Amino acid sequence: MMEITLSHYLILSTILFAIGLVGVLKRTNLLMLFFATEILLNAVNIGFAAISRYYGDLTGQMFAFFVIAIAASEVAVGLGLLIIWFKRSGDIDLTSMTSMKG
């Protein structure tokens, strides 16, 4: 059985981050887009936790906690904005938001 090393965690983290990035690029539904950004942050959390364990240092985990907290508040604000937008335009597709350009 293969031993799971730090590298594996980091690769997982990177893959997750990449998935999140693709989501950010591809999604046009704002809600899904927000989810994708959450994936980004959580990818980082995995990395932090693993590295923290690797170094035997709590700092990384602390960072991860903060990231979680921030992710949560982001969701709060983001959903708030989304709801207002939905109320106004009846749509949560980002293609509806192009009144400013140039």
Next chain:
Amino acid sequence: MEFYLYLALFSPLVGSLVAGLFGARPKTLLTGLFTSTLLFTALVSSTILLVHILDGGDIIHVELMTWMATGDLYIPFGFVVDQVSVVMMMVVTLVSTVVHIYSIGYMDHDKGFNRFFSYLSAFVFSMMILVMSDNFAGLFIGWEGVGLCSWLLIGFWYHKESATWAANEAFIMNRIADLAMLIGMFLIYWTTGSLQYDIAFAEFAHVDVETLTTIGIFLFIGAMGKSAQFPLHTWLADAMEGPTPVSALIHAATMVTAGVYLVVRANPLYDLIPDVGYFIASLGAFVAMFAASMALVNRDMKRIIAYSTLSQLGYMFVAAGLGAYWVALFHLMAHAFFKALLFLGAGNVMHAMDDELDPFKMGGLKKHMKWTWIMMTLASVALAGIYPLAGFFSKDLILEVAFVEHHYILYAVLLITAMMTAFYSFRLISLIFHGTERHKQHGFHPHETYTFVLIAMSPLAILALVAGFLFKGSYIEMVTTLLPATEYHIHSPIVFWIMTIGTQLLVGLSIAYAYRKYEHAKIDKKIEDNFFYKLLINQWYIPHFYEEYITKPYRELSMIAWKQVDLKIVDASVDGIANIFYKTGEATHNMQDGNLSTMLRWMVAGTAVLLILAVAFTTGYLMLLLAFIVGYLYVNRLRREYVR
């Protein structure tokens, strides 16, 4: 004596300024009288100075004030009355006094009467500065000043297109020569450290010949412009558009001789560079003949006289070029008298004929204008060089100079020219005054001019008559104290007599031939179809050449410079550079298409490019290339999406 110097110099200026004040007003006889009186004052002062110099008095040298002083350059307003300048002063003041008085009559009915006198006096002032200055810069002031006045006076009737054109031509052509003159002056300054005649001339002895030659050539080019030597001669004939007194004063007696005066004045220079002198003489001889050739066939009274002037200037340059400065100056003086007289006479004729200039439309005028006839004939005889009139003494002397100096070709050319001179002069006299009264067909009613005008002309007539044998002796004595006193004597009396009498005979024959041929003013069609006739009547096609190959190309080149180069290249490239930015902005600002997805992609793309660059940086250049390709493709894809 200084007082008289200043009096002679400044009276014309005062006259000019006062007349100028009335410039825009209708005619006031007073301006004419006032300026004439002041000119007369100048004449008297000049005479006093002449007497002073003649008596062996000291050269009068004054410095009025500093003009320019900077660095090592020091140029004062300095004036000198010496043997040479006093002769010029006499010529200038005398002829101009006569012309002023004459003009009172001539310009009688002209609207610009006051203006005319203002210009005329201003001209005299400039001319006085030119001849009296003690340095090259001062001479240049006068030089340009006369140019200005000449411009004003040629274009005096500025409503006439031809007059203003001729004025501009004269000015611009003179400017070409003036440039050479300036360059010559610069060279003098940087070689000798001064523009004062005395200092510069003294210094020339220590200067290498090459530099001196350059100086000599440039100064002479300057002289060529003022004295209308080939190839800068075309303006003189065109300058006849000006009022006739102007032609008499400026374009016959004084201004055009300034070039000769310059060479005479710079005699210490030209003595050191005989090669240039020989060139001057050759050119002079060429111009003498060349101008005479054009006079042979011309049908414009004033132009004929103008060509004759040109021709005589050629004579003067021959003398000056061969080192016979006093001879040149003597011919200059004599020529001034009879040529001015001739022009003034022509003016009388024009007045009588309502400004008609074609002598073929005249004829038989001697009945109506006896005195004019006498005076013009006298002047023509003098011009032709018949003994004992002024022309004989001066012109024959030049022939002798050429002979004595062994320049036989020059001699021959001058001799032939002398015959031509006699021919065209009497062709003119004959056409105007003799034969049938053709003017009647054209409805002219000729009449003699005012008596006071005739009286005013009379001093010139007398001088043309007697200047030669009365003044020659004392003139030589005086002038040669300053100028090289070479005697030009043909040692063998037989040769001398043969030559003199021979010349007289040839000239006489020419006169007779001209008289006979043109008594009836027959226009010979056969001659008119002749190639040479065409060549001559078209002035050797030189004006045509200038128009086609200089003026026109210049005009076209200017248009190209403006429309093509300045607007389309220089300016357009400036605007082009500015537009590059603006156009880039317009082309790319739509990348900001307002779509959130795009914005996110830009951000990720930027990061991706940076990552690729980082990979390239850490792994080497091959990857860098790859990175660019990938990056390019990605950006391209992005762009395509915006387009959609």
Next chain:
Amino acid sequence: MLDNILTILIFFPALAAMLGFVVEKGSIRAFGVSVATVEFVLSLALWYAYDPSVVGMQFMESMPLIPAFGINYLLGIDAISLFIIVLATFITLIGIATLGEVKNIKNMIITLLFLEMTMIGVFSALDAIVFYVFWELSLVPMLYLIGAWGGPKRIYASIKFFLYTFTGSLIMLVGMLFMAYFYYQATGAWSFSILEWYRLVLPENLQLWLFVAFFMGFAIKVPMFPFHTWLPYAHGQAPTIGSVILAAILLKMGTYAFVRFSLPMFPDAAVFFMIPIAIIAIIMIIYTAMVAYAQEDIKQVVAYSSVSHMGVIILGTFALNVEGITGSVFLMIAHGVVSGALFFLVGVIYDRRHTKMMSEFGGLAHVMPRYATIFGVMMMASVGLPLTINFIGEFLSLLGFYKQSHILTLLAGTAIIVGAIYMLTAYKKAFFGEVTNEKNKNLPDVNKREMFALIPLVIITIWLGIYPKPVLEPINNSVEAIVSLMNEKAITQEAKNRIPDPMAAKVSTPHGGTH
């Protein structure tokens, strides 16, 4: 009070301009004239108090501005700046006094007073940054003058004017910063004082780079070929007063700066670039003269003629000897007077006919004889007739450069020919011939107000043409100081040879100054 006279000269008009906002519209003209008069009198007092025998700067004032970065409010003048300052106040005075009927006259007068401040500031600054401040600031009122009172293409013209000069001067600013940095490296202290910079001897390659940087700023301002194309637009569109000030003073900033900065700071580079610059100057002279000849608009003729004359000024400056530089400085003043007057004159006819096309005129000499006379005098001055102010400058400039290159001087000398060609042709088109256009039949001649502007200019033109000494002598002394500084500082042998030491020459030449 003379201790602070430069500050007073600079800020008096600015203060007056601000107070001018309060003045009632109908009285603003009188206000403007009185302010300009006071200013002019002050500048005359400056001239009176100026001691031409003193070598170096006078009326120096110094006040720390940003000492941490070596920037000081440092003022002072020598004769080179003195006369341009007097000219500036004078031109402003007659400009304001003769303003015709313009809309929004209050704004215009306030703008002009601000402009006056910047002009005097430029010419009296001895600190590079202070110089730069006024230099740039002068663009703003000019921009407004052209843009608000100009012709149909005024906006294009004003933007072009502004951006073009602005770009050039930014490059110059970088040059200034480098100069300060080199000074810092050499001495360990920051300084933007021009006088301090004079003492800095730079290696040749640095001189070359800095020269180019400064050159960009100056050349566009002058304007030198091929950077001149903003000028015809600016002149063509600007109101009369704008053109007058632009031609008379603002262009001089560039040539003045060459004398003040480029020559004494980079003598070797000046020698190095002398021939290329002379060639540019010759192109300016001949090429723009040809372009001027092709023009249909009389104002454009005068505008291009300015460029052509600036070529002679540049040439004289790069003669690098006392004769040439003195001549070019004198020609700056001369050109200020003459081209200023010519623009005034064009304005006179424009006021009457609202066109500047020469084809619309013809025969004006019949209807407006006085106008034609004054125009004629000024034209002849522009053409460089002796005994007019321009001749002295052109003569000395060319004379000076002749020392450096014979053949180039010969080419440059064609200025007197080509200049005559376009000027006389233009004059002929407008003034000679019959009056063919009905509209021209009853044009009134020059009126009293216009005479007030023109007569003094005519008098100066002739007075300084005949007796330039009061101006020429102080300039000569200041220029000698600059040239000997250059000679002293030059490091290459070539430069030592090309720049004669005026003091040494005085001893060795037997004829110098012995009269």
Next chain:
Amino acid sequence: MLEPVNISIQSLNLVTLAPMLIAIVGALSIIVIDLVKGGLDKSLYVMLTVLFLFLDLGAIFNFIETVSANGTLLGFFDVILIDGLAILSQLIIVGASIIFIPLSLTSKRFHEYNYPEYYALFLFMIAGFQFMVASDNLILIFVGLETASLALYALIAMHNREKSFEAAVKYFTMGALAAGFYSFSSMVFYALTGSIEINQIAAVLAADGYANIGYVLVAVIFMLASLGFKLSLVPFHTWTPDVYEGSSAALAGYMSIVPKIAAFVVAMRLFEFLIHSGVVWLEIVLYAAVVLTMTAANIWALVQKDVKRMLAYSSISHAGFAMAAILIGTTQSNSALFLYWILFVFTNLGAFTMLWVSRQKTLLPGQSSDHPYEKFAGMVKTMPLAATMMALFMLSLAGIPPFGIFWGKLYLIGSAVSAEYPMLALIMALNSAIAGYYYLKLIIYMFMKEPIDNASSSSYMLNASLPLKTIIGLAALATIFSVAMVNPLMEFITAMVYNSGY
């Protein structure tokens, strides 16, 4: 296993937290006041905010003496770092906020200003920025950044217009991405060095001689992307014009100043040591980014039709300009950045306030945005003083001496020169020339064109009130007479920056 932690209050050095705490307390107290008695007027909240901010300022001033004596000051588990940079940037942040917040006292009613939450959020945001600049701990920076950003999103959205929501959503989404980048970068740094303290990261990296340069670069790249987003460096700038356009002019002006100075300080802390340790790649990339940001933003600004959007691009360009200081990385350049930014505060706030003053409640017919150029046509005829003020700010932005920004530019380009970056200096100079065009365009509209129709021109200055006019006057005075304050500022800034070791 774990030993009990024994921490003395002294060692926490809580005073270092005082400025942020003051802001937070201020925010809380505003909320409490509203709870106690609702329906109070906005002027009360404004003044309370100003008061708290002044207290905040006072707290910051407290540090100056200590810092100039001892260099840096650590506190609160050593995560708070008070050094010269922190002081300077906090001064700018709080100072700019003090000028900004009275802009809510408009004569027209905008509904966001009636919510006390607006002011509370505002103060929270300031506290966030203060955390950002006063720490070299990546966690705290992150927390500060997000606190400020989240508050800012809300502030933008509270303007309650279609465009404001759009702007808020866009800003938020991109901000979230940037947050992801930031945390990813922190993770890589942490993985490389086992630390999230910037100075320790630097020390560890230097100790192993940048062995893993590839990974360092990855971390740097993501950090650059995330800070680049905050600083609006091209190509991470895309949010800027839209968000500025969507926000009220006042807030847009605020955004162009305060968040950026916070980000600059973080960038300075992070990138300086990397550049100085010879990470050439970063130098090249920053060089490119700086040039691209200045130039591209300028070019896009040229073609804008709305003044506020133009000013948005202009702010991007100015940010690029200031970023050059970090690239150059000398004491002089870092000082120049602060000087530049302080001068920029006055001018840019002035300019945006002028726009704010001209704001109508509803768009006029034929108008697609709030501040098209045409709106200002012929303004000198109708409102000469206002036009002159606006022109003044434009000239200052263009870098015409002797107005404010010129001195900043001078010193900044001077620092490029003395660090021997001649090309950079030239590019910076030439960019000012390009920028001249669009600033000039507004002047031309105001001074040289005729008003399009009188209705719109007479409605100019609709939103003006005494506080707004005062602020404009203040900004104008500071812009005109900036030369008087440059020297003391320069000396103070240089001392501070030098003390912090930059």
